[in-house]
Amino acid sequence: MINKAGRDIPDEILKETGKEAFQGIYYKNKTEYIKHGPVTRVLMDNESSKLVDTIHDVLVKCGIKDGMTVSFHHHFREGDLVVNMVMEEIHKMGIKDITICASSLGKAHDPLVPMIEDGTITNIQSSGVRGKIGEAISHGKLKGLATMRSHGGRVRALLTGETVVDIAFIGAPTCDDYGNCRGIGGKSDCGVLSYSVVDSNHANKVVAITDCLVPFPNFPAHIEMTRVDYVCVVDAIGQPEKIATGAAKPTTDVRKQMMADYCTKFVTNAPYFKNGFSYQTGVGGASIASTISLTKIMEEKGIKMGFGVGGLTKPMCDLLDKGLVNCLLDTQDFDLDAVESVKNQKHFRISAGMYANPFNKGAFVNKLDYVILAALEVDVNFNCNVVVGSDGIITGAQGGHPDTAAGAKCTIVISPLLQGRIPAICTDVTTVTTPGESVDVVITDYGVAINPLRQDLIEAMKDVEGIPFCTIEELRDMAYAIVGEPQKVEFGDRVVGIIESRDGTIMDVVREIKPFSFAE
Amino acid sequence: MEILKPAAAGTLESSDAMVTVEPCEEGIDFELSSTVIHQYGNEIKKVVMETLDRLSVQNAKITVVDKGALNCTLKARVECAVFRSNDQKENLPWGGVIE
Structure with missing residues (x-):
C-alpha cells in the first residue's frame, strides 16, 4: 500500500513484520501501552561475584544460543572494539541466527561481513550502517531484514517489547566490580552512555565490558549496578583517537x-x-x-x-x-x-x-x-x-x-x-x-x-x-x-531492509541493488 | 578522424573523468566505470558516442573512468584524447567541435 509519505510498502512486508504502514507523524500520539519488562535474575547473597574472566565465559553464563538478540551502543563511534570482540567470540562458538540490535554500526564493524555471509548474523537492527556492512545488506547478503530505526525509535522498540534483547553488552569507560558504569575516566573516555540506558533497563541479561576497573562504588553511576548481571574486564574497549571522529574544526569551505x-x-x-x-x-x-x-x-x-x-x-x-x-x-x-x-x-x-x-x-x-x-x-x-x-x-x-x-x-x-x-x-x-x-x-x-x-x-x-x-x-x-x-x-524485487518510522510504522523499504546495464 | 595511437585525457579527481582512446579494428568498443553509473551511465554513454560521432571517429576502443564529471567535461576530455591520438596540436577547435 502507499503510505502517508507516498511510498509503496509491499503487503508481504507488512504481513511479515506485523507492522503498519506510516500514517503521519502524530498517528500514535496519546495511545497507551504497557512497558515490557526484562527477565530479572535476583542476586540476594553477599558472596557472589559479578566478575567474569572472559567474553567466552560471560556468553556461556548468559546462555547464548542460536536465534538470540544481542545489543550494543555506539558511543565509541569509529573506535569501537566491543561489537567485534563479542561477535568474534559468538562466531567461534558456532552460534547462528543472531539478531544484532545496535544503536548504530559504522566502518569499524566491517569485520562482521563474513559473519553475515555465513549466517552467524541474520538480522540487523540499527540506526544505520556504513561501509562494508551497508554494501553487504544492499547486495542481499543478510538472510533476514535490516531494520533502520531512529534513536528514539530504538528506545520505543525496546520499551514496547517489539525487540526483546537477550543479552546487552555495554562498553563502559569505567566500571566497578558490581556493575556501576560511567562514561568518563579510564582509557576510552566517551563522556556519556545515553544509548545504553534503555538496554540496561530492558535487556534480559546485561553485561558491562570495561578496560578500567575502578573501586566500588563508581558513582554517580550512568548505568546502575542494579541492572547489571556481569562485569568483564578486557584489554581495550575503544581506540581513543577514533572516538572523536567529528573533531570540530571551523570550515573554510x-x-x-x-x-x-x-x-x-x-x-x-x-x-x-x-x-x-x-x-x-x-x-x-x-x-x-x-x-x-x-x-x-x-x-x-x-x-x-x-x-x-x-x-x-x-x-x-x-x-x-x-x-x-x-x-x-x-x-x-x-x-x-x-x-x-x-x-x-x-x-x-x-x-x-x-x-x-x-x-x-x-x-x-x-x-x-x-x-x-x-x-x-x-x-x-x-x-x-x-x-x-x-x-x-x-x-x-x-x-x-x-x-x-x-x-x-x-x-x-x-x-x-x-x-x-x-x-x-x-x-x-x-x-x-x-x-x-x-x-x-x-x-x-x-x-x-x-x-x-x-x-x-x-x-x-x-x-x-x-x-x-x-x-x-x-x-x-x-x-x-x-x-x-x-x-x-534500478533495484531488484527483494526487500533487504526497512526504514522504520519513529512510532514503529514502516516509512519505506530498501531493496536489493541490481547491477547496472546500459539501455538498449 | 582515425585513432592513430593510444592517448588519454583527464584525471581521476572528483567531478572529472579519465578518457583513454586506443586503435580498434572495427566499430566503437566502449567501456565505462563511474561513481554515478546508476544515475548517469546511459547519459555518459550517449555523450561520449555523440562526441565521437561528431569527430567522425568510427573505429576506437574508448575507456572512461568517470568520477562524476558533467557533460561538458566529458565532451572536452573525449575531444582532447582523440586529438592527442593524432598528435594534433595546432588548429584545435577551442570551445569544442560540438555545440
Missing part, C-alpha cells in the same frame, strides 16, 4: 560558510529567536559554522539560549562557557571538547529515551525550537533521505533526524545543491527517512526554500533581506539544469 550564513539569518529572523530559545545541531561543517555565526548574533543582541540538546560539539560547549546557554543536555559527544565539557555542572547527561523516545510521556525533542540537520537527498515534497546513498547502497544512519524533525518547531535542513554530479534536491528521494511534513526549511548554496505547509514562516520571512528564497521545485530545476536529470536507480 566558502559554500558551507554561505549556507551557514543563510541559516543564521533564518534562525534569527524566525519568531522563536528570543531569550530562552532551544536549539540542536549536528556535526556537519555547515551546522558547526552556523552555531559559530549564531553565537555572534546572540552576543550582539543579548539573547540567550535556554537549552541545547543532542550530540554535542565544541561550538555548543563554547556557548556554555560564555554563559550564552542555560544548560546542555547530552546524548553523545562528537569531540574531545564535548567529552571534557560534560564534567561541567550545567552540562547534563540524558538517556536516549529522555532525548527522543516518541513513546514516553514527553521527550526533550518535543521542546525544541530549532533543529539544524543535514541530508543526503531532499525531494520536492521535503522528504529527506539520510540512510541510502543516491546509488542505492545503504550508507548512513537515521540518528535523531526524524525524532528532532518531528519535535522541533522549526526544522532546518542544510545541504549543498550538488554533491559532485549528484543533485541533493530531487523529484523523489531514493528512500524516505524523515517525512516532508516535519521538514520546514531547506537551505542550499543556490537558494532557500520554505515548506508551503509553513505559511507562518513564509510570512515571517517576507521582508528579510540577504536570503535567496525560492521554491523547492526551483531548487531541483537549478540542480537538474547543471547536472542533468538523474535516472532512477
Whole structure:
C-alpha cells in the first residue's frame, strides 16, 4: 500500500513484520501501552561475584544460543572494539541466527561481513550502517531484514517489547566490580552512555565490558549496578583517537560558510529567536559554522539560549562557557571538547529515551525550537533521505533526524545543491527517512526554500533581506539544469531492509541493488 | 578522424573523468566505470558516442573512468584524447567541435 509519505510498502512486508504502514507523524500520539519488562535474575547473597574472566565465559553464563538478540551502543563511534570482540567470540562458538540490535554500526564493524555471509548474523537492527556492512545488506547478503530505526525509535522498540534483547553488552569507560558504569575516566573516555540506558533497563541479561576497573562504588553511576548481571574486564574497549571522529574544526569551505550564513539569518529572523530559545545541531561543517555565526548574533543582541540538546560539539560547549546557554543536555559527544565539557555542572547527561523516545510521556525533542540537520537527498515534497546513498547502497544512519524533525518547531535542513554530479534536491528521494511534513526549511548554496505547509514562516520571512528564497521545485530545476536529470536507480524485487518510522510504522523499504546495464 | 595511437585525457579527481582512446579494428568498443553509473551511465554513454560521432571517429576502443564529471567535461576530455591520438596540436577547435 502507499503510505502517508507516498511510498509503496509491499503487503508481504507488512504481513511479515506485523507492522503498519506510516500514517503521519502524530498517528500514535496519546495511545497507551504497557512497558515490557526484562527477565530479572535476583542476586540476594553477599558472596557472589559479578566478575567474569572472559567474553567466552560471560556468553556461556548468559546462555547464548542460536536465534538470540544481542545489543550494543555506539558511543565509541569509529573506535569501537566491543561489537567485534563479542561477535568474534559468538562466531567461534558456532552460534547462528543472531539478531544484532545496535544503536548504530559504522566502518569499524566491517569485520562482521563474513559473519553475515555465513549466517552467524541474520538480522540487523540499527540506526544505520556504513561501509562494508551497508554494501553487504544492499547486495542481499543478510538472510533476514535490516531494520533502520531512529534513536528514539530504538528506545520505543525496546520499551514496547517489539525487540526483546537477550543479552546487552555495554562498553563502559569505567566500571566497578558490581556493575556501576560511567562514561568518563579510564582509557576510552566517551563522556556519556545515553544509548545504553534503555538496554540496561530492558535487556534480559546485561553485561558491562570495561578496560578500567575502578573501586566500588563508581558513582554517580550512568548505568546502575542494579541492572547489571556481569562485569568483564578486557584489554581495550575503544581506540581513543577514533572516538572523536567529528573533531570540530571551523570550515573554510566558502559554500558551507554561505549556507551557514543563510541559516543564521533564518534562525534569527524566525519568531522563536528570543531569550530562552532551544536549539540542536549536528556535526556537519555547515551546522558547526552556523552555531559559530549564531553565537555572534546572540552576543550582539543579548539573547540567550535556554537549552541545547543532542550530540554535542565544541561550538555548543563554547556557548556554555560564555554563559550564552542555560544548560546542555547530552546524548553523545562528537569531540574531545564535548567529552571534557560534560564534567561541567550545567552540562547534563540524558538517556536516549529522555532525548527522543516518541513513546514516553514527553521527550526533550518535543521542546525544541530549532533543529539544524543535514541530508543526503531532499525531494520536492521535503522528504529527506539520510540512510541510502543516491546509488542505492545503504550508507548512513537515521540518528535523531526524524525524532528532532518531528519535535522541533522549526526544522532546518542544510545541504549543498550538488554533491559532485549528484543533485541533493530531487523529484523523489531514493528512500524516505524523515517525512516532508516535519521538514520546514531547506537551505542550499543556490537558494532557500520554505515548506508551503509553513505559511507562518513564509510570512515571517517576507521582508528579510540577504536570503535567496525560492521554491523547492526551483531548487531541483537549478540542480537538474547543471547536472542533468538523474535516472532512477534500478533495484531488484527483494526487500533487504526497512526504514522504520519513529512510532514503529514502516516509512519505506530498501531493496536489493541490481547491477547496472546500459539501455538498449 | 582515425585513432592513430593510444592517448588519454583527464584525471581521476572528483567531478572529472579519465578518457583513454586506443586503435580498434572495427566499430566503437566502449567501456565505462563511474561513481554515478546508476544515475548517469546511459547519459555518459550517449555523450561520449555523440562526441565521437561528431569527430567522425568510427573505429576506437574508448575507456572512461568517470568520477562524476558533467557533460561538458566529458565532451572536452573525449575531444582532447582523440586529438592527442593524432598528435594534433595546432588548429584545435577551442570551445569544442560540438555545440
